[in-house]
Amino acid sequence: MKQNQKRRQLTQEEKLARGPIDLPFLLIAMLLLGFGLVMLLSASSASSYYESGNAMTYFIKQAIFAVAGVAVMFVVSKIDYQSFRGLSVIVLGAAIFFLVVVLLPIPGFSMRINGARRWLNLGITNFQPSELAKLGVILYFSARISKMKEKITEWRNLVPFAVILALIVILMYFEPHMSGTILILIAGITLLFVGGLKLKWVLLGGGGMAAILLFIITQTSYMTSRLQHWLNPWSDPQGKGYQTIQSLYAIGSGGFLGLGLGKSRQKFLYLPEEHNDFIFAVVCEELGYVGGAIVLILFALLVLRGYWLAIHARDRFGSLLIVGVTTLLAAQVFLNICVVTNFLPATGISLPFFSYGGTALFLQLFEIGIVLSVSRQIPAPRSG
Numbered sequence: 471m472k473q474n475q476k477r478r479q480l481t482q483e484e485k486l487a488r489g490p491i492d493l494p495f496l497l498i499a500m501l502l503l504g505f506g507l508v509m510l511l512s513a514s515s516a517s518s519y520y521e522s523g524n525a526m527t528y529f530i531k532q533a534i535f536a537v538a539g540v541a542v543m544f545v546v547s548k549i550d551y552q553s554f555r556g557l558s559v560i561v562l563g564a565a566i567f568f569l570v571v572v573l574l575p576i577p578g579f580s581m582r583i584n585g586a587r588r589w590l591n592l593g594i595t596n597f598q599p600s601e602l603a604k605l606g607v608i609l610y611f612s613a614r615i616s617k618m619k620e621k622i623t624e625w626r627n628l629v630p631f632a633v634i635l636a637l638i639v640i641l642m643y644f645e646p647h648m649s650g651t652i653l654i655l656i657a658g659i660t661l662l663f664v665g666g667l668k669l670k671w672v673l674l675g676g677g678g679m680a681a682i683l684l685f686i687i688t689q690t691s692y693m694t695s696r697l698q699h700w701l702n703p704w705s706d707p708q709g710k711g712y713q714t715i716q717s718l719y720a721i722g723s724g725g726f727l728g729l730g731l732g733k734s735r736q737k738f739l740y741l742p743e744e745h746n747d748f749i750f751a752v753v754c755e756e757l758g759y760v761g762g763a764i765v766l767i768l769f770a771l772l773v774l775r776g777y778w779l780a781i782h783a784r785d786r787f788g789s790l791l792i793v794g795v796t797t798l799l800a801a802q803v804f805l806n807i808c809v810v811t812n813f814l815p816a817t818g819i820s821l822p823f824f825s826y827g828g829t830a831l832f833l834q835l836f837e838i839g840i841v842l843s844v845s846r847q848i849p850a851p852r853s854g
Contacts, residue, residue, distance in 0.1 A: 491547050492779055492845035498772045499823075499838050500540075505765065506824035507536060512731060513752040514745035514826060516738045528745055528826055531595070535828035539835030546839030547846065551788055554840065558613040562606035562634070568599035569641040586818070588645045595828045600650035603638055605833055607658050608794035610634070615665035616787035628671070631662060649817035653801055660797045661790055703812065713748065714812050716741040720751040721762075721811065728758030745826045747818060750810045765824075766807070773800045779845050788844040795837045 507529070514528035521527070572580050572590055581589040581596065589596040611631065618627060635658050642651045663672045703711030720736040723729065734755045737744045744752055754762040776796030783789035799822055806821040808814040820827055822834050 489846045489848070491842040492775070492848075495772065495775045495779060495838075495845060496842060498768055498775060499835075502765075502768050502772065502823040503536060503540070503835075505768070506821075507533060508731075509749060509753050509756075509824055510745055510826055512734065512756060513737050513749050515732075517745060520739060531828060532826055532831065535595075535832050536835075539832040542832070543835040543839035543842070546836060547842035549843055551791060551840060551843040551847070554609055554791070555613045555787065558606070558609035561602065562610040565599060565603040565606035566637065566641070568597075569603060569638065572599050573641065573644055586645055586647065588647050588650075592829075597829045598650075598827075600642060600645075600647055600654070601830050601833050603642075603650070604654055604657060604798055605837060607634070607638070607654055608661070608791065608798065608837075611658055611661040611665075612787055612790035612794055615661060616785070616790055618665070628662070628667070631658065634658075647818070649805060649819035652805070652817070653798060653819070656801045657794050657798045661794050664793050665786075665790060713742045713816065717748050717751040717810050718812060720748075720755040724755040724758045724762075726759045728754070728756045728761055731756050747806065747816070747820055747825060748810055749824045749826075750807060750821055753824070766803075769800075769803045769822075772796075773803075776841060779841060779848065782848050783844050784847050784849065788847065792841050792844055795841055798837075799834075 510532055511526065511529040515525040518527040518529070519525040568590065572587060574580055579591055580587060581591055583589060588598050588600065590599065614630070635655060638654055639651055642654075659672060663669070703714040705711060707715055716736055720734065720741055723735070729735070734744075734752045736755055737752055741748055741751060750762065750765070753765060757764075773796055776792055776799070780789045780792035780796065783792060802819060802822055805814065805817065805819050806825075809816050809819060820830060823831065
């Protein structure tokens with residue numbers, strides 16, 4: 471009798487696991503991906519031709535990772551997300567390991583670009599360990615918090631989380647990588663708060679992290695210089711303030727409807743990182759206020775749908791996974807737009823689905839797959 475009940479229970483669970491993925495979330499993500507690839511082709515054409523003689527070099531590389539990422543996304547969406555509990559320790563451990571490796575002066579492997587050591591040369595592409603650290607924190611924190619329940623309110627249980635965040639912050643300080651540090655802290659603190667941590671502890675921890683970040687900014691010449699030229703980029707228009715000024719020129723020249731797709735002027739080697747961190751400036755220049763607003767609306771819809779799925783997830787672990795992925799995405803979009811419009815100092819943060827970076831795009835689609843995996847186990851509403 472018990473065996474029959476167990477079989478029935480397993481059958482029901484298997485049916486739920488084979489449920490449909492959330493089509494609205496998938497559709498919005500794919501719209502952003504397609505939009506991003508089109509804009510990357512336009513934004514990168516000039517620099518790509520200048521560097522390699524082929525205007526489509528950057529686009530082709532990104533498209534390959536996009537196709538691979540979409541394939542992995544669908545595979546991940548069919549996996550029972552509970553299996554990510556066991557993988558969380560492995561992913562976090564690997565991320566910390568690579569954060570250490572990237573700081574070592576290994577010829578041909580660890581790379582220093584623009585004074586920062588954030589990349590590992592994998593041959594076919596460059597890889598930022600910070601991207602894996604974001605995923606590792608989300609997986610590990612979600613797995614641990616979901617098991618603790620009300621015990622999260624006890625301060626002694628917060629020590630492992632604080633140690634992990636502190637270790638990552640220290641390692642990324644030496645890169646340096648301020649934007650990645652901020653994103654990881656936002657994701658970690660948000661998961662702790664949603665997991666049941668009292669607001670006073672969140673505010674205390676957030677205040678402590680803010681103090682640490684302020685210390686890093688004021689004591690690091692790399693960040694101090696950026697802060698000074700953020701406040702007044704025209705103090706050095708041909709040097710440190712050049713990128714910000716060109717970004718504002720691009721946004722302003724786009725007007726309401728833009729110059730037209732592919733007709734950006736700033737992408738012709740005037741705007742640095744036009745296909746990477748500052749691609750949104752090219753979007754505004756070519757598609758105007760309307761195009762920029764459409765991009766932001768799509769991101770807003772994706773974030774809102776993500777939080778809706780988190781509220782309706784079947785269990786605490788699934789809910790935390792979606793909150794972590796969605797919050798990370800929302801924070802990254804917000805910070806990137808703020809940097810491009812000079813609301814915040816430049817921190818080297820990319821725009822999800824749009825900015826050039828194969829491994830970053832691949833991991834973003836992997837995270838979308840995790841959200842879709844959780845969505846497949848959300849019970850469908852009863853009819854009638």
